[in-house]
Amino acid sequence: MNKTQKFIVTSALPYAEAVPHLGNFVGSILPADVYFKYLKMKGEDAIFICGSDQHGTPIELKAIKAGITPDRLSNEVHEKIKKVMERSGCTFTYYGKTHSESNKLTVYEIFESLRKNGYIIETEDTQAYCSVDDRFLSDRFIIGTCPYCGYSDARGDQCENCGHLLSPQELIEPYCAVCGNKKLEFRKTKNLALDLEALSGEIKAFVESHKHNNWTKNAINKTLSYLEQGLKPRDITRNIKWGFPVPLKGFEDKAFYVWFDAVIGYIGITREWSESQYLNYWKDPDTKLIQFMGKDNLEFHTMMWPGILIGAGREYVLPHTIKVFEYLNAKGVKFSKSKGVGLNMEGAVELLPSDYWRFALMYLLPETSDTDFSIEEFIEIVNKVMNDKIGNLVNRVLTIYGANRGIISGEEDDAASISKARSIISEYIAEFDAINMRNALHKVIELSELGNEVMSSTEPWKLAKAGDANSKREFSKIMVSLRQIVYDLGIMLWPFAPDAASKILDYFGMDGQPEIKMLENVPDIDTNKPPKAIFSKITEKERKNFEKYIDS
Template identity: 35%
Template sequence: MRKVLEGEITEMDSLIGRDGDVKSVLSILYFARMSFCEIEDESVKKWMEVARKEYGCVVESLPAKYLKEVKARKVVVSEGIKVERRKDKEILPIEGERNILITSALPYVNNVPHLGNIIGCVLSADVYSRFCRLKGYNSLFICGTDEYGTATETKALEEGISCQELCDRFHKIHSDVYKWFDIDFDSFGRTTTPSQTEIAQDIFLKLNKNGHLQKETVSQLYSESCKMFLADRYVEGTCPLCGYNDARGDQCDSCGKLLNAMELKNPRCKIDGSTPIIKESTHVFIKLNDLQQKCEDFVKESSLKGQWSHNSVSVTNAWFKEGLKPRCITRDLKWGTPVPLEELKEKVFYVWFDAPIGYLSITAEYTKNWEKWWKNPDNVQLYQFMGKDNVPFHTVIFPCSLLGTGDSFTMLHHLSTTEYLNYETGKFSKSRNVGVFGHNVVDSGIPSSIWRYYLLSNRPEQDDSTFLWDDFAAKTNSELLANLGNFVSRTTKFLSAKYNGIVPNATLGDLENKFIEKINEELQVYNQNMEAVKIKAGLKSAMAISALGNLYLTEAKIDNNLFLNHRERCDTVLAFSLNIVYILSSLLYPFIPAACDSILEQLNAPLRFIPTAFSIDLLGGHQIGVPTHLFKKIEEAKIDELKKLYSGSA
């Protein structure tokens, strides 16, 4: 380093006196230059101490050429806390480690996801996946677009394009939206693959071989004008249970009950509005009644060990109480996985038999060793995330399909479900321009971390919740900006201005020990909540630690007087606070990764593992980066603009 600085020091000798006096305005430039360097020369060190009082703030306004040197700043952190970023290598279960397989419900490919879709599955799963990585668990996060079935075929028919064209377009739309939201899948695939056909047909044939399937000739709605049998979603009508006029043939969106198209009152063809007739068709049914006991035993054990959410258990048990019945798993469609029986080769699998198998096939497209994840029940735990309307398909139909094969599949360990997220005064509706959808979020100009924070702090875990613009602004301004942003800014800017960004050594006293006790209590709660997938509670604990950081700075009375007259005490306050910031960067990384990347850049520190107790890990001599604002206030005018844009008035 001496050789590197030799020219700098020689030139500085003509500018500074050996007594340490600052003699020239040009010294500012040299002070800025030397701020990024490790100094050994004693005379230069002495001069820097004097100059720092005059020119400390210069670091915040350096020319661009100096900013390039930030990466070369000295990094002094504890050993063993650094998380290795994900590399382009195949992730497989590791013997002796905790192996966690994470899936989020496969979104339908026929529309743009709205905020309720995003919080209900992919965002919640992403938080837990990131938490697992920062705890050092060996995890794999799988998702993809659900592309087969009536919904896709109907949408393609409406738009006058092929199903494949529709799927290609919307797969990219979904992928782009999730990337903008910082959803970090290990694999985001799709169900229209050879692996899907191979695995789904294999499961079907094993169920057939084991006697768990039966054929039945059923009466089905048929459109004479369209010359086709009408699958569930091709039929609309009045719900026989609640009287809702626009119920679908498979489910009523008003009361949430699953239906059979034949049960609808005043049925009509979705394609042309004509009244369908009843005609017979042969289909395959899975005999869920034969598999009920096995499924009940699985649910009883798994829901207890895996701490399923209350609504998941109650919905599932309601199905068992009513008694499982044979359920049709084939459809008269063209777009789907073909049924591998010669006499039924013109039919395809029903989407809710086929779709959950997409988790397996997407994994198979990711790795040829997919069975190490999906046929490894002793070494892999399966965590699944979805909205409450998907529960019975994942706790009854899908498990029965796997159990009936006789293969040793990795079965569901933990199920995390959400209730519905509504918008202002009603439901999200793309057709009526009500609510915020993925592309709206991108166009809003509001950073992804703010959207993520609000959705996660408002996550509908026990009851339905509502997206409210005023609440969105309030939480951003009073929590993200006034709490977290304020604490990070107060700490890093003071350190930059007064210490030239170099972390001093700390001598912890009674005040620090008092706050360490409180921080450790919150860390324990945080880790317990996140392990149990209580995401909203985990976020609350992390923000409580940020609030403790602000309170500590207030009680420590950090100001210019403390720096000038009680330097050793000021050293401790800054070092202690900065290490709280460092802990927050890991606790909040699962929730707001982009904002935490900014914190890490300002700290000039690597991503760290989530701790179980407070420790000093940014050590004395570490040099931080350039402080910057984490968040900006959302003004009332901006909120009024967005309200009008997505209120349905357009």
């Protein structure tokens, strides 16, 4: 008996400081959801695990300014994110959070294994201290100018603008993010670190052996570059209160650094989903762990996360595929999660249904380079691609088919157009299997273009009006072929625009999630259901609703 292949799909965990903006959404969560939907259409044993990343100093800082606890703030934002992701059509197997007992237990277990295996070392660090607030400042409590790109709002751990990992001492003119004090002291303090240097050989071997598993080029090249420079121990504790306390004598006043418990959160959240099932996925050596993230999360997932798993030696599966996306940049549009302004996903789904965002953002998916997002281009995708190419085709086929149902006989089709359609479908499946989702979406569009070409070149409405038998037979063949193309479009659209797919498939008597194997069916249309719009063009009134998000 063949063993069933298992898949764990994850996306980088949304940070529970604010609702994700469009760039956050398309940079990890949306492509993960699209791929997961495809796996389920194939009938695979797959789970999609995600959740809110709740620890870290930005949350603590924001809570201080709001006069509430970090726990309350992160839980309130968690609920908002969970709700908006559901409205965005995401179908997580489980959406949990990192500040949970399940994750805490998992973090402690892995930490103890790393310590016993000799990969946790004690370090003496120089850490910023603010005499005004009378506290050590974790890296994200420190703001300054990036020495690499000159960005003036770089954090003490990483520059948001260029992505470089930093230390507070590298910042130019650093200051306290709580009170603005520019006269920071740097005092010595003890911490615990993951000995990445001792693990570097095994991490490099992991990268070399896994990089051919559909890793993106940026994941491979940047990781190998870091490995060539040499890995150094990286702190996993900080002088902070918000986080899981360190369960080791002498370090009780410290908590785990957010990056450490966040990546372990993939396991902890799965455990929160099901204590009885999580090990069936995470400890099955044949499970494929497919991870999606933006390029700012690359180092944590290609080196540190595998290093944790290898060093702990608890037989958890290592990442099989790592898909790293570039940035979706706002071109004339305000969106900044950290600054709390602009078009986030909460505002997006208030403006238009989720299908419009899912389709357009996947159309713009920044797979190989940064991509610009503008309101103008978004409207063009909706109006000219979604509506004109797909929606209009579906509507015309349903209308002509319904009006001439009586002269459509048999199942004979136009062999040439069906052959082309089958070729496009094969390419769609191949692109999805290679986890090239944007290419797969373009195959959906290509199929709609084929349908429109058949429609315009044959003009079936004229054949329907002709009285001779040959014309009617030709009309029947063409409409059977167009019926098949529309049906196939309904199935192929499902991962990208599930509501639109459901509208199309409803005309074929289908409800719920379709299956890839259904593409081979020859369905009939329920002509008792009048055709309705699948997509609609964005009106001038709707266009004006975007104005508050456009930079003046």
